[in-house]
Amino acid sequence: MHKTILAVDDSASIRQVVAFTLRSAGYDVIEATNGREALEKLNRPVHLVLTDLNMPVLDGIGLVKGIRASTAYKYVPVVVLTTESQAAKKLEARSAGATGWIVKPFRPEQLLAVVKKVLA
Amino acid sequence: MDRNLAEVIRTSERDFLKVGAGLGAVLETVEEIARQAHAITGSASGERMAGAADALREVLVYAREMRSAEVSAELDTILSGTDSIRRRLEGLQGIVRRFRVLGVLMQIESARLQAAGEGFGSLAGEVKSLGGEIGEQSENILAVSGRMRTRVTRTLQQVFAAEESRMARLPALIGGIDSGLQSLREQREKSSNASEELAARYRNASRRVSDLVASLQYQDITRQQLEHVREALAQAADIDSVVELERAQLRSTAAGFQSSVRQIRESLSSIAQDASTMAQEAQDLLGMTRKGEESFFAEMEAGISEVLLLLADCSAADESRSAGLAELDEAVAQMNGLAHTIQAVTIRMQRIALNAAIRAIQIGTRGDALATVAGAIQHLAGDTGEIADDVSRGLAGVVGAVREMAARSRAASERFTGAEALKQSVQALHSAQQANFSRVEQVTGMADRLARDLEQACLGFGEQRAFAAVLENCVRTLDHVAGERRTGSNGPGREDLEALRSRYTMQAEREVHNALTGSEAGDAAPAAAAEDSEFGVNVEMF
Numbered sequence: 001m002h003k004t005i006l007a008v009d010d011s012a013s014i015r016q017v018v019a020f021t022l023r024s025a026g027y028d029v030i031e032a033t034n035g036r037e038a039l040e041k042l043n044r045p046v047h048l049v050l051t052d053l054n055m056p057v058l059d060g061i062g063l064v065k066g067i068r069a070s071t072a073y074k075y076v077p078v079v080v081l082t083t084e085s086q087a088a089k090k091l092e093a094r095s096a097g098a099t100g101w102i103v104k105p106f107r108p109e110q111l112l113a114v115v116k117k118v119l120a
Numbered sequence: 121m122d123r124n125l126a127e128v129i130r131t132s133e134r135d136f137l138k139v140g141a142g143l144g145a146v147l148e149t150v151e152e153i154a155r156q157a158h159a160i161t162g163s164a165s166g167e168r169m170a171g172a173a174d175a176l177r178e179v180l181v182y183a184r185e186m187r188s189a190e191v192s193a194e195l196d197t198i199l200s201g202t203d204s205i206r207r208r209l210e211g212l213q214g215i216v217r218r219f220r221v222l223g224v225l226m227q228i229e230s231a232r233l234q235a236a237g238e239g240f241g242s243l244a245g246e247v248k249s250l251g252g253e254i255g256e257q258s259e260n261i262l263a264v265s266g267r268m269r270t271r272v273t274r275t276l277q278q279v280f281a282a283e284e285s286r287m288a289r290l291p292a293l294i295g296g297i298d299s300g301l302q303s304l305r306e307q308r309e310k311s312s313n314a315s316e317e318l319a320a321r322y323r324n325a326s327r328r329v330s331d332l333v334a335s336l337q338y339q340d341i342t343r344q345q346l347e348h349v350r351e352a353l354a355q356a357a358d359i360d361s362v363v364e365l366e367r368a369q370l371r372s373t374a375a376g377f378q379s380s381v382r383q384i385r386e387s388l389s390s391i392a393q394d395a396s397t398m399a400q401e402a403q404d405l406l407g408m409t410r411k412g413e414e415s416f417f418a419e420m421e422a423g424i425s426e427v428l429l430l431l432a433d434c435s436a437a438d439e440s441r442s443a444g445l446a447e448l449d450e451a452v453a454q455m456n457g458l459a460h461t462i463q464a465v466t467i468r469m470q471r472i473a474l475n476a477a478i479r480a481i482q483i484g485t486r487g488d489a490l491a492t493v494a495g496a497i498q499h500l501a502g503d504t505g506e507i508a509d510d511v512s513r514g515l516a517g518v519v520g521a522v523r524e525m526a527a528r529s530r531a532a533s534e535r536f537t538g539a540e541a542l543k544q545s546v547q548a549l550h551s552a553q554q555a556n557f558s559r560v561e562q563v564t565g566m567a568d569r570l571a572r573d574l575e576q577a578c579l580g581f582g583e584q585r586a587f588a589a590v591l592e593n594c595v596r597t598l599d600h601v602a603g604e605r606r607t608g609s610n611g612p613g614r615e616d617l618e619a620l621r622s623r624y625t626m627q628a629e630r631e632v633h634n635a636l637t638g639s640e641a642g643d644a645a646p647a648a649a650a651e652d653s654e655f656g657v658n659v660e661m662f
Contacts, residue, residue, distance in 0.1 A: 009340075011133075011339075011340035011343070012133065012137055013133055013136045013137055013140060013336055013337070013339045013340055014337060014340045016137060016140040016141070016336070017140055017143075017333045017336050017337060020140065020143045020144055020333065021333060023144070024144070024147060053625075054344070054625065082625075083340070083341055083344055083625055083626050084625045084626070085625065085626055085627040085630075086625065089625075090660070094662045098662060099661070099662055100659070100660065100661040100662060101659070101660045101661075101662070102655075102658060102659050103658035103659075104337050104340070104341060104658075105334045105335070105337040105338065105341065106334065106337070106656075106658065106659075107330050107333065107334050107656070108329075108330050108333045108334075109330060110655050110656050110658070110659055113654070113655050114655055114659060114661070117655075117661065118661075
């Protein structure tokens with residue numbers, strides 16, 4: 001059975017390359033443009049969330065906190081995919097409950113290696 | 121300036137999305153070309169053909185070795201065996217005559233002894249009768265052995281006639297096969313090189329797709345950098361204080377963006393080139409043109425047909441030999457039976473002689489002559505027994521040779537079956553090769569279409585000159601503002617610098633800022649290098 005990954009980013013071009021990378025490797029991908037939309041889409045089985053940080057409506061940190069506060073998806077791994085490089089932001093994401101941190105631009109093999117490790 | 125920046129961000133996103141939308145089809149086409157090429161390598165010709173041709177060659181070499189040498193040896197064994205039996209049996213003729221004489225002598229003595237010699241008459245009669253039987257059986261063995269000899273001689277003639285015929289055709293057949301093998305070796309070498317090159321080309325194309333994925337992210341990175349510039353310019357209390365910094369940020373952003381545009385164009389061209397080269401390398405895997413391939417297989421199949429004809433000759437010769445072998449077998453069995461009969465008669469003869477010797481002793485001195493005759497009969501019976509044993513031994517040697525020949529005949533018919541199977545293999549390979557030509561045509565079509573599509577994509581993407589022009593205009597505008605500012609103010613204050621630095625999310629932005637202001641990293645320290653270096657320095661697992 002294919003694993004499902006939720007890709008959250010307000011940039012269409014980022015969602016596009018993330019979805020292409022994951023689908024080429026056999027994963028099912030659901031997309032959302034912000035944290036709020038992502039939480040709404042968590043009404044179906046999701047094995048991993050990849051999220052940007054800086055998004056309108058609800059940002060990445062808010063999304064991580066929302067997931068960790070939920071009952072059904074409390075333990076779903078969340079990897080942050082961001083242009084952000086400040087240590088403070090990384091610490092904030094980690095404290096909120098994020099599983100990993102990838103700084104853009106990433107190569108597809110990096111993303112897939114992280115996904116594979118997290119889903120193992 | 122702000123409106124222009126917003127517009128180019130929007131149009132560049134459209135262009136980047138268009139390239140990104142085609143990635144799936146590009147990767148799928150490249151993978152399909154590689155799969156088809158792999159199928160060509162797997163199905164073919166090289167190893168299997170070489171295997172088939174080598175096996176053919178074995179058949180021919182086998183035929184050339186001509187079992188005729190062994191066959192001749194076996195036939196010679198049979199002939200010499202039968203000759204030896206004949207010579208021994210000829211010795212038996214003299215013995216049979218002496219039995220007759222001894223029988224007569226015994227009869228004479230019996231008559232002379234009158235009453236005392238009673239019974240010896242019948243013994244004498246038995247001796248004559250048994251002697252006659254030995255003679256008769258011996259004649260029968262000689263007759264059978266004579267027929268066997270004739271049969272063997274005829275078989276030998278057949279063997280040598282077939283050999284001559286084979287020897288006349290073999291050189292041309294082997295020459296043709298050698299030539300075919302040479303072509304196959306060359307083809308295998310080319311296929312092996314082409315296969316490696318194709319694999320490398322596929323890896324290169326895949327790497328270029330990964331490059332595209334990385335480069336396409338710069339649209340979003342650039343968008344964010346430009347948004348930070350717009351925000352800085354819009355929110356600065358005093359624009360003069362930030363203009364130099366934002367001009368530097370714009371230049372840095374423009375350079376990064378142009379670099380990603382170049383990378384995208386290069387990747388698209390490279391993938392198109394790789395696809396075309398892969399199509400050519402797929403052609404090289406076949407190692408020959410369609411015309412050459414048809415001619416090659418026609419020659420191979422003609423050669424195999426010749427081999428089959430040759431083996432048919434061998435088989436026909438073997439069949440008649442088999443019939444002859446059955447006859448030989450039967451003859452040997454018959455002779456063995458006759459030899460055993462002689463042995464049985466000999467035993468009876470010895471009993472008679474013993475009986476006569478005992479009775480002769482009982483008679484006394486008057487029976488001395490009878491005792492001598494009995495002794496002579498016993499002696500002759502012993503000689504007869506030895507001859508019969510020699511004949512049996514000789515026949516055992518003949519049986520061995522007959523069985524060897526029978527085994528060789530069975531092996532020959534297996535070879536024939538093997539050659540038929542090879543013919544079918546070659547035909548199957550021919551079909552596989554034809555299928556491969558279709559694959560190559562398909563692959564060439566796919567590569568051509570991909571190259572055209574990528575060329576279009578590259579043209580459509582362009583060099584993003586509009587984007588570059590807008591950024592350049594913005595920089596010039598800020599240059600102008602900065603120029604005017606230099607004549608006036610004292611530069612941005614510390615509070616302004618801190619406010620600017622805090623809005624930067626990217627390391628590149630902070631580096632530009634620090635380079636221009638000479639400030640240190642401070643609180644907005646970059647994230648430490650990733651602990652999980654297995655994924656790269658931009659990745660960290662918590």
